[in-house]
Structures are given as structure tokens and as C-alpha cells.
Amino acid sequence: MPIKTIIEPFRIKTVEPIRQTTREERQRLLAAAGYNLFLIPSTDILIDLLTDSGTGAMSTEQWAALMRGDESYAGSPSFTRFRESIEAIFGFRHVIPTHQGRAAERILFSVMCKKGDVVPNNTHFDTTRANCEFVGAEALDLPIPEARKPSLIHPFKGNMDVARLEETIARVGRQRIPLVMLTVTNNSGGGQPVSMENIRAVKQVCSRHGIPLYIDACRFAENAYFIKLREPGYAQKTPREIAQEIFRHADGCTMSAKKDGLANIGGFLCTNDDAIAQQEKDLLILTEGFPTYGGLAGRDLEAIAVGLNEVLEEDYLNYRIVSTAYLGNHIAKEGVPIVQPPGGHAIYIDARAFLPHVPPAQFPGVALAGELYIEGGIRSVEIGTLMFGEHATMDLVRLAIPRRVYTQSHIDYVIEVILEVWRRRADIRGLELTHQAPFLRHFTARFRPHVSTAAIATSRLGS
Ligand code: F0G
Numbered sequence: 001m002p003i004k005t006i007i008e009p010f011r012i013k014t015v016e017p018i019r020q021t022t023r024e025e026r027q028r029l030l031a032a033a034g035y036n037l038f039l040i041p042s043t044d045i046l047i048d049l050l051t052d053s054g055t056g057a058m059s060t061e062q063w064a065a066l067m068r069g070d071e072s073y074a075g076s077p078s079f080t081r082f083r084e085s086i087e088a089i090f091g092f093r094h095v096i097p098t099h100q101g102r103a104a105e106r107i108l109f110s111v112m113c114k115k116g117d118v119v120p121n122n123t124h125f126d127t128t129r130a131n132c133e134f135v136g137a138e139a140l141d142l143p144i145p146e147a148r149k150p151s152l153i154h155p156f157k158g159n160m161d162v163a164r165l166e167e168t169i170a171r172v173g174r175q176r177i178p179l180v181m182l183t184v185t186n187n188s189g190g191g192q193p194v195s196m197e198n199i200r201a202v203k204q205v206c207s208r209h210g211i212p213l214y215i216d217a218c219r220f221a222e223n224a225y226f227i228k229l230r231e232p233g234y235a236q237k238t239p240r241e242i243a244q245e246i247f248r249h250a251d252g253c254t255m256s257a258k259k260d261g262l263a264n265i266g267g268f269l270c271t272n273d274d275a276i277a278q279q280e281k282d283l284l285i286l287t288e289g290f291p292t293y294g295g296l297a298g299r300d301l302e303a304i305a306v307g308l309n310e311v312l313e314e315d316y317l318n319y320r321i322v323s324t325a326y327l328g329n330h331i332a333k334e335g336v337p338i339v340q341p342p343g344g345h346a347i348y349i350d351a352r353a354f355l356p357h358v359p360p361a362q363f364p365g366v367a368l369a370g371e372l373y374i375e376g377g378i379r380s381v382e383i384g385t386l387m388f389g390e391h392a393t394m395d396l397v398r399l400a401i402p403r404r405v406y407t408q409s410h411i412d413y414v415i416e417v418i419l420e421v422w423r424r425r426a427d428i429r430g431l432e433l434t435h436q437a438p439f440l441r442h443f444t445a446r447f448r449p450h451v452s453t454a455a456i457a458t459s460r461l462g463s
Pocket of ligand 1: 050051052053100101102103125127128183187216218256257258266267
């Protein structure tokens with residue numbers, strides 16, 4: 001019989017100790033942090049699932065490549081290796097390095113958009129939305145209707161609603177739409193993939209109206225692998241071939257190499273348009289750096305050049321998708337409500353369904369994230385009422401899995417902690433805001449237990 005167990009396709013060469021804390025310590029730390037996990041030092045976290053961005057482990061080949069890093073201000077061979085690695089997969093004419101994804105977004109929107117423009121996307125990530133709005137344009141989300149129903153299973157829940165894209169172009173006019181974007185995978189929509197069929201259909205609409213299509217490519221390899229697994233006609237293709245096909249449909253991309261670049265920092269912006277590339281490079285020099293380093297060290301360019309190839313290895317992608325689903329399926333089996341099906345980089349718990357007695361105004365996602373920390377030292381992040389205010393349609397708790405960092409026993413521990421919190425969910429109460437910043441408030445907001453909770457907590461301490 002063929003062996004069915006899927007293992008981590010690596011062995012561990014360097015280890016980084018993680019520190020256990022007691023429940024009492026964690027209760028104290030959480031209260032001192034105003035119930036905001038962003039404000040807890042990472043040394044007091046046991047399993048950090050805050051983000052999959054820049055938190056991955058590099059390979060021996062990446063560490064070796066760091067030593068090859070050439071730190072010349074201009075014309076470094078490290079840039080040549082970076083560009084060649086990107087060209088071989090992404091295939092665009094111009095490759096512009098940036099220090100991370102949002103720097104690429106800022107330059108793209110500054111050059112291509114003006115006040116009053118509209119930029120459709122399947123779902124803008126929060127930095128994409130903020131950079132778009134910063135230049136006065138409207139960031140318009142056009143996900144398929146299925147994307148808004150957490151428990152509904154659909155193979156490509158990241159797809160864009162093509163009919164609504166057509167309607168939008170007819171309504172606002174082509175001249176107000178400088179570009180259309182597709183985010184692969186759709187992070188804000190639950191890490192869900194976009195199908196090749198959808199990419200092709202969106203491109204057709206764009207071509208008909210002469211609008212360029214840009215891909216937000218952060219998790220392009222995970223998306224390519226989902227296409228291989230789920231879309232008819234792709235089973236025999238390699239993830240690299242599928243990725244190349246995705247980008248053939250596009251006119252450019254933004255990329256955060258902190259995700260599927262398998263690097264701790266870095267990003268890039270690509271385009272096929274010579275005139276736009278020139279303006280982007282001019283702006284790059286102003287704020288990021290010369291176009292052969294773009295705010296990165298030569299060694300960072302080397303790590304990305306290697307990471308982009310490793311991330312497309314099939315053993316890696318299989319482990320990646322299977323291990324994320326392992327977490328999702330084990331908690332869902334016990335009744336924990338999650339966004340279905342499991343995404344590529346994260347599992348999203350539906351906090352409104354988990355804590356139906358906590359109204360959105362009392363931040364069920366923040367309350368649940370706090371309980372996962374108290375129970376087992378796990379750090380997750382709320383994506384809901386705290387992040388989006390009253391516009392939030394869901395309250396989710398995202399458990400993002402860093403790449404090549406945690407083993408299956410770490411994930412088994414996470415499952416046990418979540419199920420323990422699930423068993424005592426009826427006792428969990430909401431929170432009250434005590435401080436908020438005027439924008440991006442989720443990073444620094446502070447809370448206290450909602451009054452009814454405070455009473456319960458005090459009586460418990462007394463018992
Ligand atoms: N686009 C998407 C889809 C993202 O998920 C992110 C970052 C960015 C753009 C911006 O890239 O951080 O390099 O500037 N997402 C991280 C996360 C922060 O936790 O999901 P960046």
C-alpha cells in the first residue's frame with residue numbers, strides 16, 4: 001500500500017526556543033495589553049499565528065544565498081538574479097524591487113490613479129484599499145456572492161463577480177477605471193483561490209474595454225496549487241506552469257515577497273507598460289531607492305530569488321495546503337464554525353457563530369482571540385468589527401500559518417486549545433473599547449471586559 005502520511009518536507013537545522021507561560025501570567029499580560037494581542041511582546045506568545053507575512057523559515061539554500069548578496073548601490077548581480085528569477089515565473093517586462101508589498105501598491109496607485117477613479121478587485125487587502133483611497137480613488141470589492149457566506153463550500157470562493165465588473169464599467173465609464181486587480185489568493189475573503197477560468201473571464205472583460213489587469217500576487221503559488229487540485233484540465237501541469245499561465249493573462253502585478261517569496265522582507269512591482277514603468281522607477285528613487293535595490297539589501301534580493309523557486313515545489317505546496325486544511329478540518333469536525341473550505345495560508349474562525357451571545361458591538365472576534373491566548377498562548381488576529389468598524393459583515397478570527405515554521409504537533413496543540421475554548425464558549429463575554437486611534441485602529445485599540453463580564457471575572461477570582 002502506498003504510504004499516505006504527508007510529512008513536513010524538510011528537517012530542522014536551527015531551532016528557536018519558545019517559552020511557556022502560565023495561565024495567570026497570560027491573564028495579567030492580556031489585561032495589561034488592553035486585550036489587544038498586537039500589544040503583547042512576541043516572547044510571551046507560544047504559537048504565533050498573527051500573520052504568515054515575513055514569519056516563514058528560510059532554507060539552507062536561502063541562507064547560503066545571503067552570503068552571495070552584493071551590496072553595490074547600483075547594478076548589483078544580486079538584482080540580476082532577483083530579476084531573472086521573477087521573469088522566469090511572472091514574465092513581465094519590468095521588475096521593480098520594493099521593501100514590501102504596500103510600497104509596490106503605493107507606487108502603482110500614485111502613478112496610475114487619480115481622485116475620482118474606481119479600482120475594482122475581488123477583495124482589496126487593507127493596505128491595498130488604504131493606498132488606493134490615499135490617492136482619492138475608490139477601492140471597490142466585487143467578490144462572488146458565495147464569498148460572503150462563511151459555511152458555504154465552493155472550490156474558487158476567491159473569484160470576482162464578472163457580471164458586476166461589467167456593470168461597474170458600464171456605470172462609471174472606462175475612463176474612470178485605470179486598472180482592475182485580482183488578489184490571489186483572496187486574503188480578506190478567507191484565503192480562497194481564484195480559478196483560471198475566472199482570471200481569463202476578467203481579462204476578457206478588461207481587454208474589451210482596454211483596461212489593464214494587475215494581480216496582487218502575494219500568495220500566487222498557493223493559488224496555482226489550488227488550481228492544479230480543483231480545476232479541470234490542470235492536474236497534469238506543474239505549479240510553475242500554472243503560475244506562468246496566471247501571469248500571462250495580466251499586464252502587471254504587485255507582490256509581497258514576505259508571503260510566497262519565502263522571505264522575511266521584500267516585494268516588487270511589475271508591468272509590461274514602458275511609460276508607466278519609467279514613472280514608477282522615478283517615484284521609486286524618491287522614496288525607496290535606486291531601481292536595482294528598491295529599499296532592500298542585496299542579500300534580501302538573493303533570498304527572494306531562491307524563495308520564489310522553492311515555493312513552487314510540489315512537495316512543499318502539498319504539505320502547505322494539507323497542513324492548513326488539517327487544522328481547519330479537525331476543529332470543524334467538532335463543530336467549530338470556520339470559513340469553508342479551509343484556505344491556503346490560514347483558517348478563519350467565524351466568531352459571530354462561535355459566540356452568538358456576544359453582539360458585534362462587543363467585538364466577538366477580539367474576545368475570542370483573547371481567550372485563545374489565555375487558554376494556550378496562541379496569538380491570532382481579529383478581522384471584523386475592530387478592523388472595519390460598522391462596515392464589517394463578518395467577525396472572523398484568523399489563524400495564519402507561518403511557512404515551514406511549526407510542525408504537526410504544534411498544530412495538534414492549537415487544535416486542543418481551540419476545542420477547550422469551544423467547550424466553555426457560553427462563559428465568554430464581550431469587550432468594551434476604551435481607546436482607539438483615528439485610523440487603522442486595530443493595531444493600537446485598547447479594551448476592558450464588558451461590564452457584565454467584569455462581574456463574572458471578579459466572582460471567579462474570589463472562588
Ligand atoms: N496584499 C495582500 C493580499 C496581503 O495579504 C498583504 C499583506 C499585502 C498586500 C501587503 O503586503 O505586508 O508586504 O506590505 N498581508 C499581511 C497579512 C500583512 O497579515 O495578511 P506587505
